[in-house]
Amino acid sequence: xxxxxxxxxxxxxxxxxxxxxxxxxxxxAVYGMSAIxxxxxxxxxxxxxxxxxxxxxxxxxxxxxxxxxxxDAVKTGMLANAAIVQAVAGKARQxxxxxxxxxxxxxxxxxxxLLSDDGVGAMRELLLPLAEVVTPNxxxxxxxxxxxxxxxxxxxxxxxxxxxxxxxxxxxxxxxQKGDTAVDVLFDxxxxxxxxxxxxxxxSTHGTGCTFASAIAxxxxxxxxxxxxxxxxxxxxxxxxxxxxxxxxxxxxxHHFWRWxxxxx
Amino acid sequence: xxxxxxxxxxxxxxxxxxxxxxxxxxxxAVYGMSAIxxxxxxxxxxxxxxxxxxxxxxxxxxxxxxxxxxxDAVKTGMLANAAIVQAVAGKARQxxxxxxxxxxxxxxxxxxxLLSDDGVGAMRELLLPLAEVVTPNxxxxxxxxxxxxxxxxxxxxxxxxxxxxxxxxxxxxxxxQKGDTAVDVLFDxxxxxxxxxxxxxxxSTHGTGCTFASAIAxxxxxxxxxxxxxxxxxxxxxxxxxxxxxxxxxxxxxHHFWRWxxxxx
Numbered sequence: 001x002x003x004x005x006x007x008x009x010x011x012x013x014x015x016x017x018x019x020x021x022x023x024x025x026x027x028x029a030v031y032g033m034s035a036i037x038x039x040x041x042x043x044x045x046x047x048x049x050x051x052x053x054x055x056x057x058x059x060x061x062x063x064x065x066x067x068x069x070x071x072d073a074v075k076t077g078m079l080a081n082a083a084i085v086q087a088v089a090g091k092a093r094q095x096x097x098x099x100x101x102x103x104x105x106x107x108x109x110x111x112x113x114l115l116s117d118d119g120v121g122a123m124r125e126l127l128l129p130l131a132e133v134v135t136p137n138x139x140x141x142x143x144x145x146x147x148x149x150x151x152x153x154x155x156x157x158x159x160x161x162x163x164x165x166x167x168x169x170x171x172x173x174x175x176x177q178k179g180d181t182a183v184d185v186l187f188d189x190x191x192x193x194x195x196x197x198x199x200x201x202x203x204s205t206h207g208t209g210c211t212f213a214s215a216i217a218x219x220x221x222x223x224x225x226x227x228x229x230x231x232x233x234x235x236x237x238x239x240x241x242x243x244x245x246x247x248x249x250x251x252x253x254x255h256h257f258w259r260w261x262x263x264x265x
Numbered sequence: 266x267x268x269x270x271x272x273x274x275x276x277x278x279x280x281x282x283x284x285x286x287x288x289x290x291x292x293x294a295v296y297g298m299s300a301i302x303x304x305x306x307x308x309x310x311x312x313x314x315x316x317x318x319x320x321x322x323x324x325x326x327x328x329x330x331x332x333x334x335x336x337d338a339v340k341t342g343m344l345a346n347a348a349i350v351q352a353v354a355g356k357a358r359q360x361x362x363x364x365x366x367x368x369x370x371x372x373x374x375x376x377x378x379l380l381s382d383d384g385v386g387a388m389r390e391l392l393l394p395l396a397e398v399v400t401p402n403x404x405x406x407x408x409x410x411x412x413x414x415x416x417x418x419x420x421x422x423x424x425x426x427x428x429x430x431x432x433x434x435x436x437x438x439x440x441x442q443k444g445d446t447a448v449d450v451l452f453d454x455x456x457x458x459x460x461x462x463x464x465x466x467x468x469s470t471h472g473t474g475c476t477f478a479s480a481i482a483x484x485x486x487x488x489x490x491x492x493x494x495x496x497x498x499x500x501x502x503x504x505x506x507x508x509x510x511x512x513x514x515x516x517x518x519x520h521h522f523w524r525w526x527x528x529x530x
Contacts, residue, residue, distance in 0.1 A: 001510060010275070012326040013334060014298035019287060022279070026291045029526045031512060033279035036304050039318060041325035043333035049325045053304060053316060060306035060314045061277040068308035068513045069278060245266060247296060248333040260525055261294050 002221040003031035005065055006214060007058070007088055008077025008105070009038040009050075009114065015253030016042070016207035017077060023256035024214040028236070030221050033071060035061035037088075038080045038114075044206055044248030046110035055083035062091045072221035073099035075214050076127070082118040089126035099220040102131040102167070103213035104140040109206065109251055120144070129166025133226055135213045136162065137173040159187035169226045171216075175208065186230050193227055197238040204244030204252040211254055212237045267486040268296035270330055271479060272323070272353055273342025273370070274303040274315075274379065280518030281307070281472035282342060288521035289479040293501070295486050298336060300326035302353075303345045303379075309471055309513030311375035320348035327356045337486035338364035340479050341392070347383040354391035364485040367396040367432070368478035369405040374471065374516055385409070394431025398491055400478045401427065403441040424452035434491045436481075440473065451495050458492055462503040469509030469517040476519055477502045 004025050011017035018034040025032030037058050041049035065071065074097045079085045092100060104123065106115045115123065124144060128134055141158045142149050144165075149158050155172050162170045174183040179199065186193040215233035216226075224232065240254035247253055255261075269290050276282035283299040290297030302323050306314035330336065339362045344350045357365060369388065371380045380388065389409060393399055406423045407414050409430075414423050420437055427435045439448040444464065451458040480498035481491075489497065505519035512518055520526075 001512065003512070010299065010301055012298060012300050012329050014287070014296065019297070019299060022284060022287055023291055023297075026288055026522060029522070031279065031518075032284070032288075033277060034275065034284060035277050036275055036301070039301050039322060039326065041322065041329040043329045045333055048329050048332075049322065051318060051322045057304060057306065057314065057316045061304065064277050064306040064308045064313050067313075068310055068515070247266065247268070250333070253296075257291060257294070 001031060003033065003069060003071045004073045004075060004217045004221045005033045005035065005071040006075045006077065007035045007037060007062065008210070009040055009080065010036050011040055011042045013043040013248065015044065016210050020207035020210040021075060021077065021214040024211050025218055027256045027259060028215060028218040030218045033065050033069065035065065037084050038078055043250065044252050045250035047108050047112040052080045055087040058084050059087045059091055066095045073101065073217040075101040075103065075217040077103050077210055077213070078105045078114045079119060079123065080114065081116045082122040085119050085122035085127055089130060092130045097130065099132045099217065100130055101213050101217040101220070102127055102134045103209060104134060104136040104144065105209070106140050106143055124165055131167040132220070133169045133171060133216055134162060134167040135171045135173060135216065137209060138176040141172055155185055156192060159185055163187050163189050171230055173212070184230070184234060186227060188226070195231055195234045197234055200238065200241040202241055202244055204241065204246065204254055206251040206253045208237060208241065208254055211240060211256065266296060268298065268334060268336045269338045269340060269482045269486045270298045270300065270336040271340045271342065272300045272302060272327065273475070274305055274345065275301050276305055276307045278308040278513065280309065281475050285472035285475040285518070286340060286342065286479040289476050290483055292521045292524060293480060293483040295483045298330050298334065300330065302349050303343055308515065309517050310515035312373050312377040317345045320352040323349050324352045324356055331360045338366065338482040340366040340368065340482040342368050342475055342478070343370045343379045344384060344388065345379065346381045347387040350384050350387035350392055354395060357395045362395065364397045364482065365395055366478050366482040366485070367392055367399045368474060369399060369401040369409065370474070371405050371408055389430055396432040397485070398434045398436060398481055399427060399432040400436045400438060400481065402438040402474060406437055420450055421457060424450055428452050428454050436495055438477070449495070449499060451492060453491070460496055460499045462499055465503065465506040467506055467509055469506065469511065469519055471516040471518045473502060473506065473519055476505060476521065
């Protein structure tokens with residue numbers, strides 16, 4: 001019975017954060033659990049408030065899970081601040097997290113900071129060395145590396161540099177690039193793999209990053225290799241974007257349940 | 266596109282609370298959203314910690330949802346304290362909640378209080394009068410009424426008394442009764458309906474109440490009448506109990522996705 005624990009923030013409108021993660025696990029037939037790091041008051045138009053959870057209580061949630069159900073994979077999303085990153089890294093070592101997927105959530109689509117500056121430093125130093133897979137988009141890779149990334153060769157250099165921070169695999173997501181295809185680049189310290197999909201023209205992009213990282217964790221929990229999990233996650237998210245139906249007045253969520261609900265519920 | 270907002274606590278182990286609610290909405294093909302009232306550090310054996318969310322932030326989450334996506338039904342679960350009950354009741358009036366299902370969560374399976382004494386009073390006075398459906402089990406009905414409920418006639422009297430508090434429909438759940446069948450009693454102020462199902466012998470009962478109330482909300486959001494929604498919710502939960510597979514060392518969760526995953530993932 002594969003299971004995944006997500007350690008992330010909550011999105012009241014259900015499209016991103018632990019809600020996107022739990023929906024992804026449901027869609028991919030793995031048992032989902034969650035340790036919540038922060039609550040956001042949020043909808044498809046933006047974030048109107050953040051309540052950060054005390055780091056000790058994030059740790060208590062992780063302990064409660066591991067005392068009973070050892071997940072086959074763990075995914076992290078919004079971690080808010082350095083104290084929470086430190087707590088999560090400490091628990092990752094203590095409980096010997098298997099298959100840790102670190103989604104480097106830093107800024108919301110609407111521009112709200114979801115990780116403090118010292119949180120970025122703590123993520124780089126404490127959490128990335130424990131990651132099986134880390135999934136920055138281009139803006140996040142630029143923040144991690146403190147430099148601009150523009151050309152195809154810049155992306156490969158960035159993947160090398162982030163992998164050298166200690167993550168075993170790096171996926172640099174191409175969703176923020178221009179062009180007709182979205183190309184994700186996976187680097188494992190030795191070779192590069194590229195995953196291409198047609199760019200989907202849609203306003204329903206809320207939660208795309210959370211969903212992709214969670215899908216990788218779900219396929220890893222089911223026993224797949226990292227290259228296979230990344231490919232299957234990319235296929236799942238591409239279809240979830242393509243089949244999305246409008247919800248809300250801003251960037252609506254992807255359609256997590258396209259396999260089950262079809263074009264609508 | 267039917268949608269439901271749950272206003273409830275979070276269960277880190279994924280079996281109860283907003284996790285059970287979101288899984289139920291996914292299984293029943295309605296779009297799920299959540300305003301979180303409290304975090305619990307919890308597993309299938311018990312609750313090891315509770316972090317109550319400030320009432321104003323519960324209100325902020327509800328406001329963010331209603332500013333963008335008006336849900337077709339709202340369900341409440343763990344509300345923790347009187348301030349949160351007051352905030353939720355205020356927002357229910359302000360936003361004119363449609364089809365409010367109040368699950369009268371008071372005590373965890375392991376005996377931890379999930380609603381303070383003054384919270385019970387606030388629920389009785391402020392929230393029940395706004396409810397389309399309220400779903401106490403026998404111990405909760407006893408706390409609401411401050412009297413013992415033992416006979417079949419006691420149950421009907423209790424349903425009358427709780428309905429008189431202002432809820433348009435009351436379902437008193439029979440899961441805590443002895444016997445081969447579990448009988449739920451629905452009262453709408455005029456007539457009684459009984460819903461029977463064989464009692465399922467299983468340790469996997471974690472989140473049963475959350476799942477039942479959420480399933481009622483989901484079927485209401487899809488346009489069903491209250492009697493039909495209660496019947497379909499009962500069928501769904503009975504099957505989720507019957508098909509549950511073991512997770513954890515205590516009372517494991519029901520199997521929310523039996524329609525899709527079959528006997529296992």
